[in-house]
Amino acid sequence: MLEKTADRLIVAFNFPPFTDGSAVTVAKRIVEADVPVDVIAADLSAVRSRDESLMDLVAPWLVEHHTVKVPVLFADERSLIPFVERGLRAVRQRRGLPYSEVYSRSMWPHSHFLAARLRSEGNAHRWIAEFSDPILWHVDGTPRPSGQISLSGANLRLLRAVGARAQDFLREHATVLAWAQFVPFLLADELVFTNDQQLQVMLADAPEWMRDDVERRATISPHPTLPPSHYAEERSPALPTSSGCFSIGYFGTFYPNRGGGEFLEAISLLPAHLRERLTLDVYTADAGRLLEVAAHLGIADNVRKQAPLPFRRFLQAAGGYDALLVNDIATSPFGVPSPFLPSKYSDYAGSPAGTMAITQPGSPLDQKPNRWRSHVGDVDGIEKMLTRAITSLN
Template sequence: MKDNNKKEQAEDLLIANKFPPMNDVSGIILAKRALLSGKRYDVCHTVIKEPLDNDFNEIAEEIIDNRIIIKNFEYEMSKKELNETFRNYITEGLKKLEETNPNYKTITTRSWGFQPNFLALEYKLKHPDTFWTAEFSDPLTVNIENKPRDRRFKLDNKEYIDRINNEIDKVNERTGQNLEHIKESDFIYLICEYIAYVFADKIRFTNPNQREIMLNQCPYDVKDMVMAKSEINPHPTLDEKYYHIKEVDYKIDDDCINIGYFGTYFGKRNFETIFYACESLNEDIRSKVKFHLFLNHGDNLKRLTGNLKISKNIIVNDKVSLLEFLNLSTKLDILLVNDTETKGNFEINPYRPSKIADYIGSGRDIWGICEKDSIMDGLDEIKYKSYINDFYSAKLTFNQIVKDSSKIDDGLKENPFEDNDYLAKRASAMSEDEIVELINENNYLKGRTNHLNHLFNGTRGRGLFADEAKKLNLKNEKLEMENKKLKKENKKYKKDLKYLKSSKGSLKYQIKKIVK
């Protein structure tokens, strides 16, 4: 970081809730955009707290002139404490910004976290020529289940609300619009979105579904205005040089298909169907598939997968820093990324995983576990695609990976899976052997479910495996119903076959009957 007493001043300001060295996705994305811009910045963020990523911070420091650090509030505070600390955040933040540089040409904010938009608004109102770009990472007013976020925090400050509404009136006078006033009953996340829509010069969304959902759910009529000044700009991909700043010495068997994942593994983010699909591969192929998983809580996955046939194929590692992740991603063959499951909650999926941008820069093939018709499902950059909780699509993907791989002997590629594929034959009449196969699959899933339930009941974070166990229970129930139906149909087929084999069921007997 340069000397704060130098004569030159950065003309551009970044405001984030968290910023490197804090290991926060939203702040890291803002730092990546700054690195790619080639400009220098002042950065305003809250007090530095763990977890930290000092490696990437050394890179970010190269484009930072000044850090302006403001005390933030904690979410466990009371409503009164929240409002008081929020007012202090705005007052202290604006004072420090003015002291550092009262003439910024641009301000860029990124929300997750609602605080940056309020501070940017204060500076923008004092310096209307400053160009404000407000970026949103995800919908703010609702969570991934499309349920309202914490609504207990409202601006308990009529004077502040009246002042903002007075500024909205000025916008209406200047533009001929009829923008509505904010209300005392509005919760903080809604106001955070609305003030950006009204006062920012540019609104940045990461994908069109996100924009559509956020604007449709906003109770204020701002859609036309925001569409006119917004852009779709996906998460940034760093230049190739950043993937080789920190070389990692990691053992990889180059004779194997090495599949990597970096992130979390719990609840809806799991690879159960992929593991099942891998288990169905022929042994000669299965032994050549390795999973390299870099996780926050690796021990949990080891317990989850301990009784799988492929447990030795799953290599669990601790989480790595961003620069280590970038480098490791270039050493693997295929990189896994999870979509966000939104079916039943949103009309369209508003999320685009930020990890895709990092994977694209690695130059390796990407396997996306997609929600159907999501943004991720439509990306050409993702070579392999299967679908959430869809075992059969995972098998089809493995089939394609095997065919594409130079690490698998051509003689094995024609029939990469063990035995008969029962799923492919459900459309036709099933033999008794196939029904037994289905029953065995059901019994296997029962055992798997019992294992997950055991882990779930013995885990402190009892919600950790709840989704996985619940999904497997539902799958068991569905398979049991299919078993009953197929057994019934099989009895009927046996009866028909017995009749056809009898003297009265023979073709000769039927012809005689017709002639008579």
């Protein structure tokens, strides 16, 4: 039985039951911490579908769950300011004493803005800010577009919470995404990154006078993996395959132009007697381009499109495969092998199926335990890896 009040507040713009990668990670953080929490989140009905199994996953730890209705705009004050103000109102109406801790996670940027206000105005004694990815950059190294920050009203309250030097810096970098990174850098008590290369890329965006203090408060914490019981319950067998067939599962959008094409090409290069013993099931809502490429390469019989599964059903189904495919992006323009650790690795890692990883050498994914591994751009190496995997069933 949960306590009637929670001493920890979760601020997560994207939160269950909405299907969103960051919502899943926040839910797993709550399971991992195993303490009662209150939650302030947004209504994402306009942009995300619902997955009630995600809410079932996190429900045992929820005391109060407040859903805020605001315009759903990514890096835009027209969405951010009402989320902050309505979230503050919810805390003031429902809470007497300050929370001992507030936790927030990007993406989306809204979460850090509300948490910063709560921490700076005394509604929480400690603030943990987690970053899912480098906020300012897309995976291809291009800048993420961002709306401007107006230096008036509620935003002036955040400016007053930092020193003069930091105020000048924030005025010079008055965009939503810049503030979503640098306000936590200035005010959060703990900064959580999923891998060290992500930390290094984000530190490079900060002025030198800020970096040492950020590193002092930084924690590296990869996406959590749920306990084995979440994979074992009511697990259904994999889809029917021929005896001796090596089955690979992939859950999520499959991008032939982001490294996935190399994997398909490697399948096409297998000798016919091995290729007929391989299946790739891709669970995705949109497989048009994937199936086109597979047909062009002559491997249409090897690639099967499956309907997306609810999160908890996905965990259970994953164990029916011989391998679960995960890959790094095709190139890394950041000066490090990769600042991105694919979040699905943490879900695959708890499954009895082995991970089959296509990695950038030295990337966070490359450093993880993987049963099968090859490298981005090495089609011959991927073919050899598939050969080893298929013949391992002999």
